[in-house]
Amino acid sequence: MAVLVTGGAGYIGSAFVEQLLAAGEEVAVLDDLSRGHRAAVHPDARFYEGRTGDRDLVRRIAAEHRLDACAHFAAFAYVGESVTEPARYFDNNFAQAQVLFESLLAAGVRHVVFSSTCATYGVPTRVPIPETHPQWPINPYGWSKLFVERLLESFDRAYGLRFVSLRYFNAAGATARCGEAHTPETHLIPLVLAAAAGRREKVSVFGDDYPTEDGTAVRDYIHIEDLGEAHLLALAHLRRGGESQFLNLGNGTGYSVLEVIETARRVTCRDVPFEKVARREGDPPRLVGDATRAREVLGWTPRRPSLEAIVRSAWEWMQAHPDGYGSGA
């Protein structure tokens, strides 16, 4: 059987493709390259350039491979952009996903692993956040992902589409082959490392008066290989007839922005210039996930929980790929 990976030219999807291939799976990648990199797609995966909402293309992919599952990573994922361009987000992340799931069902594919997000919770009232925490997003990106969760639930009940919706906290780190090269980059670790490398002047620290140990915002960083392993387990769960699930994926440990900067200084042995600026609207003080359920249901244990190991892997990738996917990939 083969697995369709949408968004397999992107940061997390490209690393998962590597893991699928290493597990002996046949892989088809569907990506429109709107945000991804052709060079990130593993040469042993069959690449299809196009959109998730292209029914004919998904039909063709299903006809050319014996698909039994889809890992759906493809989406737009900039919170700020979703606020100024909500129509694009609801179209790309929700409407296109609906067409994708309909096309999969038409081709007899009934297993979906979906990239959801902690942004579906909005501002948490309890931390660590369990899956039962109320979901009330504070931006269109979070809503677009939450709508897909509701869509999956409805398609499960009505059409038997089984799914595992994985709510990631902050994806981070790199494999030897795949790393983070978003344009623009908004994630803290690559920004901090770019400052360490002298490729950006400094890092902005948004807010130093939060009710946290050092006043800066705390986030839960999870290595992309640990995310990938959870996807492999989710796939196995679906293939053995497991029920649909919503599961958090995080380490359950939070690190502040200043701790990330300090760790990057240690790992790179370089200075990381930063400036403290005002808080950003809608940034909660602390976002940490309770992933007990993923451990129980999937038997998942993150194997690379240390922030230092996460930052080191990202730094090594950046050193080997100074121009991102523009070189050496």
Ligand SMILES: NC(=O)c1ccc[n+]([C@@H]2O[C@H](COP(=O)([O-])OP(=O)(O)OC[C@H]3O[C@@H](n4cnc5c(N)ncnc54)[C@H](O)[C@@H]3O)[C@@H](O)[C@H]2O)c1
């Ligand atoms: N990076 C994180 O920390 C994080 C956290 C929570 C959830 N997520 C989710 O994980 C997924 C992957 O995130 P990422 O950081 O790898 O993003 P990314 O932008 O690197 O990858 C997304 C890929 O999807 C492709 N794409 C987008 N819309 C498409 C469409 N309609 N059809 C075909 N291809 C399309 C892009 O070209 C890109 O290659 C996203 O769904 C994101 O919302 C990411």
